[in-house]
Amino acid sequence: MTLSSSDALDRGISDPDRWLVQQAQGGSADAFTQLYRSYYGQVLRIAKGILLDADESEDAVQEIFHLARRNLPRFDFRSRFSTWLFRVAVNHSIQHGRGLWKRKNVSLETAAEIGHSTEQNWDREVVQTALAQLKREDRAILILFYWHDLSLTEIGDVLNCNANAAKTRLFRARDRFRKIYEEMDA
Amino acid sequence: MRGIPASIDELMWLLSEQDDPGAVEAFERRYPEYRGELLRRMNMVRSLREAKADEGSAIPPYRPVRATPPSGFSARQAVFGLGSVALAAAVLASWVALRPAPARVETEESTPQVVAGPTNSPFAARDLQPEPAPPVDPPTATADPAPEPAPVPAPTSAITLRLRDVSLSQALAILNRETQRRFEMAPGLADPTVEMDYFDEKLEYILADLGNRYGFTAFDQGDGTYLLIPARDPTGRDPNVNVPLPPDGTLPELRR
Numbered sequence: 001m002t003l004s005s006s007d008a009l010d011r012g013i014s015d016p017d018r019w020l021v022q023q024a025q026g027g028s029a030d031a032f033t034q035l036y037r038s039y040y041g042q043v044l045r046i047a048k049g050i051l052l053d054a055d056e057s058e059d060a061v062q063e064i065f066h067l068a069r070r071n072l073p074r075f076d077f078r079s080r081f082s083t084w085l086f087r088v089a090v091n092h093s094i095q096h097g098r099g100l101w102k103r104k105n106v107s108l109e110t111a112a113e114i115g116h117s118t119e120q121n122w123d124r125e126v127v128q129t130a131l132a133q134l135k136r137e138d139r140a141i142l143i144l145f146y147w148h149d150l151s152l153t154e155i156g157d158v159l160n161c162n163a164n165a166a167k168t169r170l171f172r173a174r175d176r177f178r179k180i181y182e183e184m185d186a
Numbered sequence: 187m188r189g190i191p192a193s194i195d196e197l198m199w200l201l202s203e204q205d206d207p208g209a210v211e212a213f214e215r216r217y218p219e220y221r222g223e224l225l226r227r228m229n230m231v232r233s234l235r236e237a238k239a240d241e242g243s244a245i246p247p248y249r250p251v252r253a254t255p256p257s258g259f260s261a262r263q264a265v266f267g268l269g270s271v272a273l274a275a276a277v278l279a280s281w282v283a284l285r286p287a288p289a290r291v292e293t294e295e296s297t298p299q300v301v302a303g304p305t306n307s308p309f310a311a312r313d314l315q316p317e318p319a320p321p322v323d324p325p326t327a328t329a330d331p332a333p334e335p336a337p338v339p340a341p342t343s344a345i346t347l348r349l350r351d352v353s354l355s356q357a358l359a360i361l362n363r364e365t366q367r368r369f370e371m372a373p374g375l376a377d378p379t380v381e382m383d384y385f386d387e388k389l390e391y392i393l394a395d396l397g398n399r400y401g402f403t404a405f406d407q408g409d410g411t412y413l414l415i416p417a418r419d420p421t422g423r424d425p426n427v428n429v430p431l432p433p434d435g436t437l438p439e440l441r442r
Contacts, residue, residue, distance in 0.1 A: 036248045041241025048239035062249055127237035146231070147238045174199070181230055 017081040025072055032072070036065050039082065042148065043089045049143030050093035050136050052128065060096045064089045079157050086144070087158045094136045130180040138173035145170055194220065202227040267359030271368065344386040353377050354400060358414075365389050372415040375402055 015021070017038075023031035043064055047057035068088050075084055131139050144150045144158060156166040190198075194217065201210050201224060210228075214221045345364055349357055354377050358369040367389065371377070378400050384392050393404040393412060405413045 033248055037245055040245045045239045045241050058246070065248060123233040124237045127233050131237075142234065143239075146234050171199075177234070178227075178230055181233070182226070 015077060015080045018077065021072070021075065021077075021081050024069075025075070032069055035081070039085055040065075042082075043085065045147055046086060046089045046140070046143060047093045047096075049131070049147060050090065050139050051097050052132050052139075056096070057093075060093055061089075063096070064092045067092060083154060083157045086148070086150075087160070090140045090144070090158055094140060097136050126181060126184050130177055130184055133180050134173065134176055137169075138176055141166070141170050141173050142177060190220070190223070198224050198227055202231040267363060268355055271359065271362065271370075274368075275370070344388060345392060346385050346387075347382050347392070348384075349380070349382040351379060351381070354380050354396075357382055357396075361389070361392070366410070368411040369404075370411060370413050372413060375414055375416040376400075 017035065020031045020035055024035060040061065044057060044061050047060040047064070048054065051057050051060060064085075068085055071088070075081065131142070134142075141155060141159065144155050145152075150158065152163040152166045152170070155170070156163045159166060159169070161169070197213065198220065201213055210224065213224065345361075347360070347364065349360065352360075354375075355371065357380050358371070361367065362369060380396065380400055382392070382396070384395075390406075397403050397414070401416060402414045403417050405415065407413055
């Protein structure tokens with residue numbers, strides 16, 4: 001889904017990062033660094049949620065910000081900068097994950113570790129393992145909704161679909177997650 | 187969930203996602219039979235939220251990097267690549283089979299053509315001609331122009347590629363995408379599962395190494411096409427290339 005400028009106005013999109021983004025578009029390295037520092041944590045969380053690997057996620061985050069900086073001149077404020085950045089983060093993390101064949105090994109390691117975990121971490125590890133068995137696209141929508149608390153409209157903007165489609169995808173991803181989670185939790 | 191009306195199902199998800207004890211209590215009063223189901227969903231949503239990855243305690247400095255393309259690929263890409271290769275091969279084969287014979291220029295009287303054989307006399311052929319043909323301008327286009335020499339493909343740059351659990355044909359499709367070279371598997375060549383892990387290597391080295399490991403030899407056809415035949419050259423080299431042996435006569439081992 002693409003938004004025209006009038007759409008953005010209609011939806012009342014006011015971007016708190018507009019000034020910084022404009023400075024960065026004008027070539028200010030300081031402005032981009034400030035954006036980087038503001039969003040590093042959230043982008044890392046997206047990457048971790050999709051890749052489920054801390055080291056790979058940190059590498060991916062650097063690549064995501066590199067992509068963002070390179071494409072920043074084309075950003076035209078049709079959505080918030082954060083939405084646009086999250087879109088870059090989701091797409092690149094999914095793409096980055098396709099190049100990793102060790103994902104299955106990571107999942108198995110995680111599953112094996114559950115047997116030795118404390119009760120306190122049990123839930124967290126069951127969730128991580130269940131997430132690992134989902135498709136990256138499913139993980140992306142779940143973490144955007146449950147970890148980043150984005151609305152369905154915002155998720156639609158990130159995933160390039162409308163809110164209804166985002167809702168349908170969320171429901172399906174959640175059902176798949178639930179099935180795995182309950183099997184493991186039983 | 188089966189057996190639960192869609193409206194109640196949606197309502198339970200909504201309650202699971204909102205922390206509103208009053209609403210949960212009201213739901214349980216009205217639908218006591220779904221109390222257990224609601225509790226399970228609330229627990230799952232809570233666990234999912236609590237498993238939120240941390241944002242990292244320290245923000246590393248921004249270090250511009252070049253985003254590397256993923257070395258993996260999807261099955262769709264592989265199918266598309268192989269399909270393209272097959273289609274191109276079919277088109278090429280049909281063109282070769284149906285290409286018309288070279289047009290022959292016939293004179294009006296259908297006089298027999300005189301072909302000068304090899305002779306030392308520069309007049310031997312001309313003496314048989316009734317009249318020397320007047321000079322004419324070279325035609326701008328001919329019925330069967332001489333084939334242009336095949337363009338020499340640009341040398342491939344070094345390749346970094348990591349693949350695992352892919353078939354040889356899929357690996358070749360990826361190499362085709364990366365190098366713009368074509369690879370043709372000769373009949374009888376197996377399509378084993380291969381593993382590739384090359385960093386900054388030349389295509390020739392990669393083909394030689396793969397051939398050594400999976401039992402084929404790649405022949406460079408000179409037009410950007412490599413023909414893979416099910417035979418193994420112990421040197422791992424293209425036999426069309428004359429590579430002198432080392433002074434001691436032993437064959438070098440391929441790097442792994």
